[in-house]
Amino acid sequence: MTEEIEKNPQEKPSEKKRFQIQINRGYCKSCGICYWVCPTHAIGKGKLQEPIVASMDACIGCGQCERLCPDFAINITARPTTDEEKVILNG
Ligand code: SF4
Ligand code: SF4
Numbered sequence: 001m002t003e004e005i006e007k008n009p010q011e012k013p014s015e016k017k018r019f020q021i022q023i024n025r026g027y028c029k030s031c032g033i034c035y036w037v038c039p040t041h042a043i044g045k046g047k048l049q050e051p052i053v054a055s056m057d058a059c060i061g062c063g064q065c066e067r068l069c070p071d072f073a074i075n076i077t078a079r080p081t082t083d084e085e086k087v088i089l090n091g
Contacts, residue, residue: 018079019059023051027073034065034074 021042023034030049035041043065044054059076066074 015081015083017061018057018081019061020075020077020079021053021056021059021065022075022077023053024073024075025050027071028069029071031070033068033070037064037068039064
């Protein structure tokens, strides 16, 4: 007798969370703290020491940049996962 092993949905590897990085240029004074503290280099150094979003997908949502920015110029928010996007698109 063969027994089918039912997969436990709890054990399904969860999809990687994604985050959106928003930098408010009006507040930023290019101090560089955000790109020095970012552990994944999602934020990098641009021209004239300005922070740039180097790789949105590299952001792990740790919030270090947002917490340490002295000018409250960064907002990190969750982006929908691809599965969630499919649900939104299909209604
Ligand atoms: S920490 Fe804030 S003020 Fe400093 S470079 Fe980054 S966004 Fe600009
Ligand atoms: S939340 Fe963390 S990983 Fe994302 S940009 Fe800021 S410091 Fe980098």
